[in-house]
Amino acid sequence: MAKVVGGNTGSKVRKKLALFFLIGWILLIIGDRVDELRVYQGAQIAMYTIALASIVLLTGYSGQVSLGNGAMMAVGGYAAALTLNNLQTPIWSAFMMAILVAALFGAFLGLAAARLSGPYLAGTTLALAVGLPAIANQFSFLGGEPGLLFDVGFPPERFGEDFTQYKWFFWIATFIALIALFVTSNILQSRFGRTWRAIRGNSLAAELSGINASQLKVLAFSVSSGLAGLAGAVLAMTISLVAPGAYTLALSFALVTGAVLAGISSLPGVVLGGFILVAIPEIADALASSLGSEDKLNSYLPGLIVSVLLILSVIYTPNGPGENLRKHFHKKSAH
C-alpha cells in the first residue's frame, strides 16, 4: 500500500475518508425515498463506477488501451459465484476472491500486454472479449450458456418487511463502490499513480530515469483487472446470475465509452460515466416509444446512441468533457 509521505497527505486522506462517509450516508438516505427501479439502477451505477475506475487506472494512467476489462469482469463474476456456491463462505469473501482471481488473470494477461502497445494490445484484448463466451461454454462446471446462480441471499429480517431485495443490492453495491473508489483514489495519488502517468507520457524517458516500465505496466494491468473483477462480481449480484451473456463485447464497448465520456484520466468522472451508461437505455426506450417503433428496432437504438456518443467524445473531447470544462474554468479564472 502507498507509503503516506509527510503529515499533510495523512490528514488529506483522513479528510477524504470523512467526505466518503458523508457521501455514503446521503446515498443511503436517498435509497429509502426512491422506488425500486431507481434503487436497482443505483446499484447498476455503483457497479459501473467501479468498472470505469479500472479503465481510468489502466488507460488513463498507465496508457494501456485494453478491451479486456469486460473479460476481467467475467473472471471476477465467475470466481465469486464459484466461491459462494462451493465454499459457502460469507458474501464479502466471494467479492475478495473475485478481486484476487481477476488480479491474477490480469497479471498473466499483463505479461503479454506489457510487450504490446496501442492497436496490438487493443486487438488482442478484443479477441479475448469476443472469444470469452466460447471459453465459458467449454468447461461444464462454468454452467455453459445459462451460467451459474450467484445468490447473495435475502436482506436480513431486522431491516423489516418492505426492505426489498434491490435495496439490499443497492446498499451492498454502494458500500463496495465507495471503498473501491477510496482505495483507487489513494493508489492513483500515491507513488504508483505518478509513475504510471510517467510511463504513459513517455515510456522511454521513464525507463531512462530508472522506472521499470514493463513491471509497472503489469502491475497496472493486474490492479485494474482486480477492480474489474470486483465490478463483475457486483454485476453478478445485481442479476443473481453469472452467464457469458452478461459479459458481452457490447459491455466492453460500453465501458470504454463510459471511460472516455467521463474523462479518461479523471477518477471522479467515473460517477458521471456510470450515470450516462445507465441513462442511455432509458433514453433509447423513451426515444423508441416516442418514435412508436416496436421493440424489435429498439434493441439497436441503445447501440446507436452509445456509438455516436463514443465517436463524438473521442473526437471532440479526447480527454473527456471534464478536461475541457476544467480548461474552460482555468482560462476564465486566469484572466
Next chain:
Amino acid sequence: MSLVVSNLSVSHGAISALRGIDFSVEVGQLAAVIGANGAGKTTLLRTLSGLKDAISGNATWKDREILGKRPDELVRRGISHVSEGKSVIPELSVKENLILGGIWRGKKSDTAEAINEVVELFPRLGERMSQSANTLSGGERQMLAIGRALVSRPKLLLLDEPSLGLAPIVIEQIFQTIDQLRHRLGLTVLLVEQNAMSALEIADIGVIINLGEVVATGPANELINDPALRAAYLGY
C-alpha cells in the same frame, strides 16, 4: 522572373526559427545558403517546399505565391526539394525511386526518357537499377535522391546539404554535377550547405544565415573575399 523571399518568419511551436528573411535569386542562378548548424537553413527549405507553414511574410516563384501550398502542388509548378539526409525510400528499388518522381506527370514515356537522362548523369545508378535502394552507398543514395528530383523536370531545385556524410572526392563529384546541371538545364538552384567554401565557389550569390536571420547576402565572390565575413562565418 525569379525566386523572391520577403520578410519570411517561421517558428517551431513557441520557438522562433526564422525571422524576417529577405533575399532573391534570378532564374538560372545558384544561391548558396550558408550558416552554422541549427541556423534555420533546413527550416527555410522545408517552408519553401510546403512541408512547413510560415507565420508571416511571403515567397514568390515566377511572381506566384508558393507559401501555404502542399509539396505536391509545388512539384507541379516545377519546385523540387531534395530533403535532408538521403531522401530515398529504401524499401523500393532504384528504378522505382526514380519512377516515383515522374508519376504525377502521368506520361510513362516521358518518365522513361527523364530516367535515361539521369542514368547518363549518374552512370553508377544505371548499373543497379533493379537493386533495392538500401543497398546503395551514401554517395549513390544522394545521386538517387537528386535523380528522382530531376525526373520531375524541376525549374527550381532545393538541395538540403547534399554533401552531408560523404567522402571529399564524392562531394567534389556531386558539386561538379550540380554545377554542370545548372548550366545545361538552366536550373535555378537553392543549395543549403555547411561546406561553405565549396558551395560558394560554384554559387552565383550567397546568403549567410545566423540564428534565424540573414546576416549577409550578395555575389558569392565578394563574400568569399570579405575578411570580416570569412573570419566570422567561413572559419579562417
Next chain:
Amino acid sequence: MQKALETLLIGLSTGSIYALMSLALVLVWRSTRVINFAQAGQAMFSTYIGFEIATRSQIFWLGLLFAIVAGALLGAGVDYFFMRVLFKHANSGPALVVAPVIATLGLLGLIRSIVGLTWGGEFKSLTAPASKNGFTFGEVTIPFSPLDSLTIITVAVILIILALLFQRTNLGLALRASAYSPEIAQLAGIRTARTRTIGWAIAGGVGGVAGMLVTSYNFLTPYSLDLLLVFGFIAAVIGGLESMVGAVIGALVLGIGLTIILNYVGTSLVFIGGFSVLLLVLLIKPDGIMARGKVRRG
C-alpha cells in the same frame, strides 16, 4: 490420410477468406498506422448491399460486384470524412494512442446499429454461387465442396489482381511509397492524402468480398462478421502487419491450424486455439513471420 487432405483443403478455403480480411487490415495499417476495427462493419454493410442485389437479381456475382463497389465507396468515405476529422482533433495527450482505436470501434458500433435499424436483425441467407455438396469420388463424399474451391479461386484471383496493381502500376508504386515514407512521396509529387483514401477504398472492396464469401456459408446478421474481424486480425499479426504477403501467409496458416483443431480436437475449442496462436506469436515473434528486423515498440 484422406481426412488430412480434407483438413488441408478446407483449411485453405477458410484461410483464404481470413486472408482477405487480414489484407484489408494490413492495407489500412501500412498507410494510416491504424488498425481499422470498423473494417468488420464496413464489410458487413457492403455485404448487406450485395445481399440485396444478389437476391433481387438472383446473380451472386452481380451482388459481389455491388458489394465491392459499396465497400470501396464506404472505405473511401470513412477515410475522407471520418479519419481526417479524427486526426485533426485528437492529436495531443494520451488521446493520440487511444483515439483511433476507440473511434474505429465506435464506427463499428455505429454501422452495426444503422444496419440493425434498416435491415433488422433476422438471419439472412444468401444463395451460394456454387453447391455446398461435397465432391463425391465413387461413393466417398468429402466435405470439400465446389463452393470451397470457388472461394479459393476467387481469393487467388483477387490476390493476383492486387499484386499486379501494387507491383506493376504507378498507382501501386504511389500507394507503397506513401505507406513507407509519406514525406518523400509528397516531395516527389504524390498526393499522399488522396492515395491513402484509395488505399482505404481498396481495403473496403476486399472486405466486401470477404463478407460475401463468408455469408455464402453462414447466415448474415449485423454481428456475423465480428469473428471474421478477430481471425483477420490474428492472421495479420501472424504475418507481421507490415507485409501483404505476410498477411496472406498468416491467414492460410491460421485457417489450416483452426481446421485441424476443428476436425481433430473439438468444435468449441476453435476460438481458444485461435487466441492462443495469437498470444504465442505476440510473445515469441512479435514482428510476425515476415519480420525484417524492425522491432515493434511503436
Next chain:
Amino acid sequence: MIRKTHGKRTWFAAAVLAAGSLLATSLPAHAETGVTSNSIKLGITLPLTGAASPGYSKIGNAMDAYFKYVNDNGGVYGRKITLVQKDDQYSPQLSIAKTNELILKDKVFALVGPLGTANFTAVHKSVGLPRRKVPALFLNTGFSGFANKKKFPTSFTILPSYAMEAKIVSQFLKENFAGKKLGLVYQNDEFGIDALGAFKDAGVKFDVSIPYTSGTQSAATAQTWVSQLASGGAQVVVFFGVTSATAPLLAVAAAAKYAPQWILGSVGSDPLTLQVLGVPVAVLNGALTPAGNPSPNDLTDEYVKQFQEINDKYNKAAFDDYVLQGMNLGLMTVQALRAAGPRLTRRGLIKAIENKGSTFASVAYSPLGYSRTSNVGHTGYYMAVMGPTGDRKPYGGKVTLYTTDSGKGPVVKSDFKRPAMPAKGLPNNS
C-alpha cells in the same frame, strides 16, 4: 506538477449528481398493478433479434393480434388488453433486465408466454417472481423442472415437457424403429439434458450422441455433427435443439447426401422457418416430429380456421406453427382473465387457473393438467410426418395421442377429445 484531479469539490459534485438521478421518480400507486377500469397490461420477453430469433419473434405479434381481436369484441369484462413485448435476444442476462423493466417500469399485471428455459430459470430467481407474487402464464418452454407447484407457485407451463416428449419419442422408437442404429443431437443445457434424462430412463441407447452448445451452431460445426453421425452409421437421428441449429444440420446432411430418418423435436422443426434458413424442402419430406397442435394449414380444424381469419385481419404474417402457438396462448390467457372474474387481482388469476384451468379450450389435442397441486399444462403429443412441402400430417393417417407425465409414469395411448372452440374464438367462460 500533477494536476489536482481529486479535489473535494469534484467528488461532492459527482455524488450529488448520482443522488439526484435516484430522486427523480414517483412512488408506486396502490391499486392492483397493471389493471385499470378499462385496461389490462400484460408483458412478454422473447428473442426478437439474435441467434434464436427465427420463428420465435412472431409469437408476440400473433398473441397481440388475438388480443386486438378480443378488444374489438368487448375485451375482457370491458377491459382492453395491451401487450408489451421486450426483446431479450435469448440471453438470460437481458431477459432479467427486460423483465425488471416490465415489472418495475411498465408495471404489467402479469407475464405471458416468457420464452426460453435458461432465461426463465434466471428471471424466476433473480427477479423473485414468487416474492413479488407476479403471475407468469403459460411458459413457452418444456423444461420439466418448471412442473413444480411449490417451487414455481405463480407460474404455469403450457407445453408438454421435453421429458414427456422424449418418453413419447422413446415409446415410438420402440414400436416402429426397434433394432435400428440411433443418433441424437441435442443442445447441452436444461433444454436438451431434460430430454436426455428421459431417454435414459426409457432405456433408449443412442449409438451416436452429440451435444452442442447454444450459440455455437453454424455450418462448420454442423459439418462435424454430420460426419460423426454418418461414420457412426446412424439410421434414425433424433434432434432436440432450436431452429437455427436444425437448419445447418439438415442443410449440411443434404449436401453430404446423408439421409437418415429424421425425428425433429417439437421446438426446432417449423418448416417455413427452416426453409428461410436455407434448408431445401426436399429434405423435410418424410421427417417425423412430435406435435401437440394440428398443422397450421389444416383448415378442417376449427381453431386453425378461426386463427387464420384473425391473422389475415390483425397480423398479416405468414401463418405457421409460431403464429398458431402465439394465438393459442392469447386464447388461453383471455380464458384465464375471464375465469378470474371482473374484480381482477393477481391472486384471483392464479386461483382461477388452478380451479378452472383444466377445462380451458386449447388448439392442442392433449388434456390440460392444471389443479391446486399441479401447474402443468398439456400432457401429450401425437407423432406427425412432414410432407413434400414440409406440411405436417398425423403419422399413420389419424392422430394417435400419447399422454404421460414428466416423472416415471407410463406412456399411454389416450382417446381424450379436446373441448370445442368457443363461438368465433371469443371465450365466454366465467
